Amino acid sequence: MIHVLELPPAGMPRAWFAHDEADLARKVAATDALQPWEIHxxxxxxxxxxxxxxxxxxxxxxxxxxxxxxxxxxxxxxxxxxxxxxxxxxxxxxPEPVPPREALAAALSARGGMACLYWSDAEAIAAFEGADPRLAGEARWWARRALHQQLVELEVLADDQ
Incomplete structure (x- = not known):
C-alpha cells in the first residue's frame, strides 16, 4: 500500500492511500489540472x-x-x-527514463505545500515513528497525527500508539 501525506500551505494535513502505483496514478490524475498522459x-x-x-x-x-x-x-x-x-x-x-513514481511525486508537489509519499506500510510506520525529518517537531504534530489516523483506519497500526 502507498501512503500519501499532503501538507498544504494553509489548512490541515491530509493523509490518503493508494493500493498500488496504478491506483495512485488514477487518484493523482483525478484531482490534477493536467491530463493523465501529461502527468506521465x-x-x-x-x-x-x-x-x-x-x-x-x-x-x-x-x-x-x-x-x-x-x-x-x-x-x-x-x-x-x-x-x-x-x-x-x-x-x-x-529519451531518458522518467519513473512513474517521480512523475507522480512531482504532480503532488506542484500543488503547493509539501507531499510525503511512503511507498509501503513499513515506510509510513517509520515516518510516523520519527524516521522522516519532514514530520519532526511540534510544528508538524498535526501531520504526524493525520498519518497516524490513516494508518489506524487501514489497520496498519493498532489504535493504542
Missing part, C-alpha cells in the same frame, strides 16, 4: 506520428508535424520518449 507517459515518435494521422515521416508529415519528425530523426522512430510535465516542463519529451 511513454510513447515513440512513430506513435505520435500515427496519433496525428500520419503513417510515415513523409513530406506531408514533415510539413504538418516538424517537431515530431525532428524527435524521430534525432532519437529514432521507435525510441521510447518520456513525458512528465510537472517534472520536465510542459510538452517536453526525452
Amino acid at each position: 507517459d511513454v510513447l515513440t515518435p512513430q506513435e505520435l506520428l500515427a496519433a496525428s494521422g500520419h503513417d510515415a515521416p513523409d513530406a506531408a508529415a514533415r510539413a504538418a508535424l516538424p517537431a515530431i519528425c525532428a524527435l524521430g530523426d534525432a532519437h529514432g522512430w521507435h525510441t521510447p520518449l518520456y513525458r512528465a510535465d510537472h517534472l520536465l516542463g510542459r510538452g517536453v519529451l526525452r
Whole structure:
C-alpha cells in the first residue's frame, strides 16, 4: 500500500492511500489540472506520428508535424520518449527514463505545500515513528497525527500508539 501525506500551505494535513502505483496514478490524475498522459507517459515518435494521422515521416508529415519528425530523426522512430510535465516542463519529451513514481511525486508537489509519499506500510510506520525529518517537531504534530489516523483506519497500526 502507498501512503500519501499532503501538507498544504494553509489548512490541515491530509493523509490518503493508494493500493498500488496504478491506483495512485488514477487518484493523482483525478484531482490534477493536467491530463493523465501529461502527468506521465511513454510513447515513440512513430506513435505520435500515427496519433496525428500520419503513417510515415513523409513530406506531408514533415510539413504538418516538424517537431515530431525532428524527435524521430534525432532519437529514432521507435525510441521510447518520456513525458512528465510537472517534472520536465510542459510538452517536453526525452529519451531518458522518467519513473512513474517521480512523475507522480512531482504532480503532488506542484500543488503547493509539501507531499510525503511512503511507498509501503513499513515506510509510513517509520515516518510516523520519527524516521522522516519532514514530520519532526511540534510544528508538524498535526501531520504526524493525520498519518497516524490513516494508518489506524487501514489497520496498519493498532489504535493504542
